[in-house]
Amino acid sequence: MRETAQRASGRNQMIEHHLDDDILSQYSAGTLTEGWSIAVASHLALCPACRSKVDMLDSLGGYFLEADDGRASDVSKSWEAVKARIDAGEVDNVVPLKVRSVPDRIYPEPLKRYIEAAGGLRWKRLGSGAAQMLIPTGDATTTVRLLKIPAGQPVPEHSHGGLELTLVLDGSFSDEVATFGRGDIEMADDNLTHQPKADLDKDCICLAVTDAPLRFKSRFMRLIQPLLGI
Amino acid sequence: MNIQIALRTGLRRDAYAKANVSLPPVGRRKVGNLEENSVNLDAERIVVLMSAISEKRDVGAFEILYRHFYPRVRSYMVRMTRGNRVLAEELAQETMMRVWNKASLFDGSKAQASTWIFTIARNQMIDSVRRGVRPTFDPNDPAFVPDEFEAADTKIEREQSAAALGQAMTTLKGNYAEVLRLSFFEGLTHSSIAEKLNIPIGTVKSRIRLACEKLRNALQDEIK
């Protein structure tokens, strides 16, 4: 049964590299910070298999909610207040949908709206022909960026130790043991040392989330930090 | 399977009839001097109430649902706010207002009501307590990849799997269930759980993985 399901979803998407239960459960429980969640939710947009895992985890939340009756007291008072709001005809503010400007289907939601909030795609050249775009978020604990690696070129070193999530959006990259194509997500920790390369047929675009770079106390170090790429 | 569907539909109709009985709601009874004014509903009844709320905007049905879920959501919020009762009550009330306002978006074939309400409470908590953002995918996004294996009678499966999940949870060893509860109902990060239980973070992660694996296997056995 399980094997069939796995084969089936493999045929469906060809996604071979997924998120693990550890990070999915943090996303479902609401304890994962914004930066990591952008990569998780963007993978989920492309991966029905991980979405169904999140469904199971959400229903675990429902189970715990249901299991705790909260030793009820004084529900009537709060009900009266809510009833008054309903009778007053209070409705939710509906936020109108913005017109989408990022043109193609490479960037799934929620990543797309972050790119738009940053004023659209703006690539900055790194050395070696690669380019990056930093994605601003409200999460000071992570760095979120897009990377564009020319076909056949090595993926630039952008880890600072700790966890790193890399979601492939276009093209593919490979190391000695595996190939990562659209929708695949690599979860790397600081134990992993490898130098993947973008495959030859196409430039590779990825979303990479890492722990935020070290905050230096010295103003001088803060100034040259971007130059050093740390 | 057909027999099962017929049976369940029958049950649902019966529960529907019950829900249409006008107030006073069940469960308002004197316990000593304390008026116990919350109710406990079974899953079948909740399904019926949810459809009365979303389709008919039935305030009476919502009151019954409210008396069931408000204490539970408040309890969740008390934990999430580290014991701030005033804030917790306010957030629980806001959550239930969202349930009322968004009821038409509830799809019983996609999720159980308790799961749906949990996700609303969780998002409310992230908004208000963490002042954070929870990025989510959008099924209407052109880049979104839909599931091509959408089963026809998912609503039945949903109910079965909810029952199976409850069953599977009771078979989980205490220390596995505890890690899940601390994560989902106390909102602790995995490192805080490790600290609280005085175990390595690797153990927290492996317990979560094993627990998830076990629950998934139990659910897959159920929905064959």
Ligand SMILES: [Zn+2]
């Ligand atoms: Zn996946």
